[in-house]
Amino acid sequence: MVIDGRLRFGAPQIALYDSCPRRFFYTHVLHVGGRRTTTAFMHLHEAVRSVVEAVIASDVPVTEQELIDRTDTALAGEGLGEHGYRAEFRDLASAMLRFFLSGRAGAIAEAPVAVSINLGGEEILVEPDEVLMRPDGIRAVRRVRTGHMRSAESKDVGAAALILAVKQAYPGAVAELVHLSDGEASELSLSDRELKGRTDKLSKFLADIRAGRFPAEVSSRTCPNCPAFFICGPTPDGPLQKKVRLTLPVGESRSDWTRIAVAPPRPNLRTNRMNTEELLDYDDVGDALREGRSLRPARGYRFLLAQGAISTSCPAR
Structure with missing residues (x-):
């Protein structure tokens, strides 16, 4: 990758690069790979997480009754209010939240x-x-x-x-x-x-990211659970050029995603040999990965990025 400016990542993002650089590439650079199928237990953890965040954000101590009410509201918000194991989920959530509050007692x-x-x-x-x-x-x-x-x-x-x-x-x-x-x-x-x-x-990981090194860590145990499992494979040739500072978001904020128009490609010998009337204006890298196909001949390529303000161009080859 050709990047103009400083890289900036959150600790969880760089930890993902440690476990699998290719998954990091799909998740935090291309923003493709789909989503996991959520289970009731995953919704349980989301409910607990929402209560924890609310407690941290509040300066007022939480009473036992408030904890029960917040737990019930969070579980209902995750679709577990009428679940057959609602009582068991409530007990699990309450135990986790009581432990969390006990660690804050007197602090x-x-x-x-x-x-x-x-x-x-x-x-x-x-x-x-x-x-x-x-x-x-x-x-x-x-x-x-x-x-x-x-x-x-x-x-x-x-x-x-x-x-x-x-x-x-x-x-x-x-x-x-x-x-x-x-x-x-x-x-x-x-x-x-x-x-x-x-x-x-950590320094080496950042240098590897800047250099565009995203090898796949193949594992028969972890790969089938990866959101990018069905699109993981060879990546298209050609550089990804960042016109301005690349600052990837620390947390997910899909509402900030935007499609970036590409700049006109720089001419090269192979492009000049093509019949330009048969070229697409652009092809989308993310679509190609999701569809498991090669990139189509085009004047330029684009993919989905976070938080606008990044101009990305991959010249036709």
């Missing part, structure tokens, strides 16, 4: 602030879910997840990014991972050697 909540980490001229943006001043006087910068903790989660590049952000913006504070399904809050700790190794890895 003073502070407004979480996004922290930008500069690595070789590129940026990683870390957004803590909450910041608490605990009764023991220690500030805890926390990332809250509704699911279970993965085996390597406390040692991966996402954890390293959170530790780097805490060291930079919250000296003396601790970084914590909270997993509501486990009912556990784990303090992150990496040795100086481990942290340096993860930092070097």
Whole structure:
């Protein structure tokens, strides 16, 4: 990729590149790949997540009755209000939320602030879910997840990014991972050697992204669950040219997506040999990937990008 300006990614995005660079390419560069089929349990976690976010955003302590009411409302909003296992889902959600509230007991909540980490001229943006001043006087910068903790989660590049952000913006504070399904809050700790190794890895990932390296990590276990499973394959030849600064959104915001018109292609020998009357004005890269076909001869190519302001051109070859 030819990029004019600084790359900027969120910690979860760069963690996805660590697990599979090709999925990162489809998800955060091309924005294609479809969606997973949602299950009742996924809706349960979305309901819990919405209550957690509301609690963090509110400065008022939540009573037991308010917690019950918010849980019922969130479950209903996710379509679980009339589900056959509504009572069981409510019990699971209540247990997760009570654990979340117990971890805040006696603590003073502070407004979480996004922290930008500069690595070789590129940026990683870390957004803590909450910041608490605990009764023991220690500030805890926390990332809250509704699911279970993965085996390597406390040692991966996402954890390293959170530790780097805490060291930079919250000296003396601790970084914590909270997993509501486990009912556990784990303090992150990496040795100086481990942290340096993860930092070097983050820098390498950013350099690889700028260089357009997105190899697929093929796995018979994880690939079938990937939203991009049915379109994953060879990518079209030719550079992707970014006319202005590439700043990908930290969180998903599909309403900000827009189609970008391409600039006229630069002439080359192969284009001049073509019968221009048979050329399309453009072909869409995302459509080609979704349909599993090669790109059609065209004067230019385009694909779906986030937050406008990015002019993308891939000259006809």
